[in-house]
Every structure is written in C-alpha cells, then in structure tokens.
Amino acid sequence: MAGKKGQKKRFWSDEEKVSICAQTCAPGVSVAQVARRYAMNTDLSHKWLRDPKFAPDLQIVEEQTAPEPCFLPVEVVDQPMVEEPDPAPAANATSGHSMIEIDIAGGHQLRIVGGYDPETLARLIRGLSV
Numbered sequence: 406m407a408g409k410k411g412q413k414k415r416f417w418s419d420e421e422k423v424s425i426c427a428q429t430c431a432p433g434v435s436v437a438q439v440a441r442r443y444a445m446n447t448d449l450s451h452k453w454l455r456d457p458k459f460a461p462d463l464q465i466v467e468e469q470t471a472p473e474p475c476f477l478p479v480e481v482v483d484q485p486m487v488e489e490p491d492p493a494p495a496a497n498a499t500s501g502h503s504m505i506e507i508d509i510a511g512g513h514q515l516r517i518v519g520g521y522d523p524e525t526l527a528r529l530i531r532g533l534s535v
Contacts, residue, residue: 415445422453427461429454509533 417425425443429436429450436454440447453459507515507530515533517526 419459422459423461425450426453426459430461 425439428434428439428442436450437447440450503519505517505521507517509515509530513533515530
C-alpha cells in the first residue's frame with residue numbers, strides 16, 4: 406500500500422497486533438485468512454507472531470476457544486404436529502416409509518423420508534448448523 410500514489414503506510418496499534426495474532430490461533434483459521442481479512446501481507450503477521458510482545462499465549466487461547474459440550478433439544482413424536490398438504494402427488498407414494506423432521510437453528514427444517522445413512526445424515530446436520 407505504501408508504494409501507491411496518495412496512500413500512506415498503515416499504522417497498527419499494539420492492541421490491534423495482539424488481536425490479529427490471537428485470531429490466527431483459532432481452530433480452523435489460517436494466518437493467510439486473517440491477513441486477507443485485514444488486507445495485509447501474510448509475512449507481516451508472521452513477523453508479529455515471532456515477536457513475544459504480540460504472540461498470544463497458546464494456553465490461554467486454547468482455554469478460550471475450546472468448544473464446550475452442549476446438548477440439543479430433541480422431541481420424539483408419533484406424527485407431525487402440523488399436517489401440511491402434499492406438494493406433489495408423488496409424495497403419497499413414500500407415505501409407507503419412515504419420516505424424520507429436524508428443526509435446525511435459524512428456522513430451517515430438514516425432512517428425511519425413507520431409508521438413510523445415519524453417519525451421512527449426522528455430517529449433513531453438522532455442516533448445516535455451522
């Protein structure tokens with residue numbers, strides 16, 4: 406940025422440097438992703454990470470980012486509480502199969518009719534709930 410006409414060199418405060426370095430230690434986040442987020446060069450963030458003044462304490466970061474286990478509410482019912490009209494006549498052909506309805510955070514509803522692979526379904530739900 407400093408080499409372009411009319412633009413000045415950016416200044417990063419110590420608090421910003423510490424915050425940016427801490428973000429690079431989050432699970433599933435790379436240094437390049439954080440650098441792109443702040444429109445900066447990856448080498449600069451690596452330089453800050455080597456500096457003990459800005460490098461985050463990994464033990465504290467682990468404690469803050471460790472996922473806490475939680476339970477999801479589950480309600481088992483014989484039939485759906487609200488009967489909706491069938492959108493197509495082909496849906497009547499599957500009425501003899503089992504059906505699962507899952508309400509996902511954000512108001513989305515997942516409806517599985519017929520046979521399914523439990524592991525694949527679990528991966529799908531995990532992917533949709535993120």
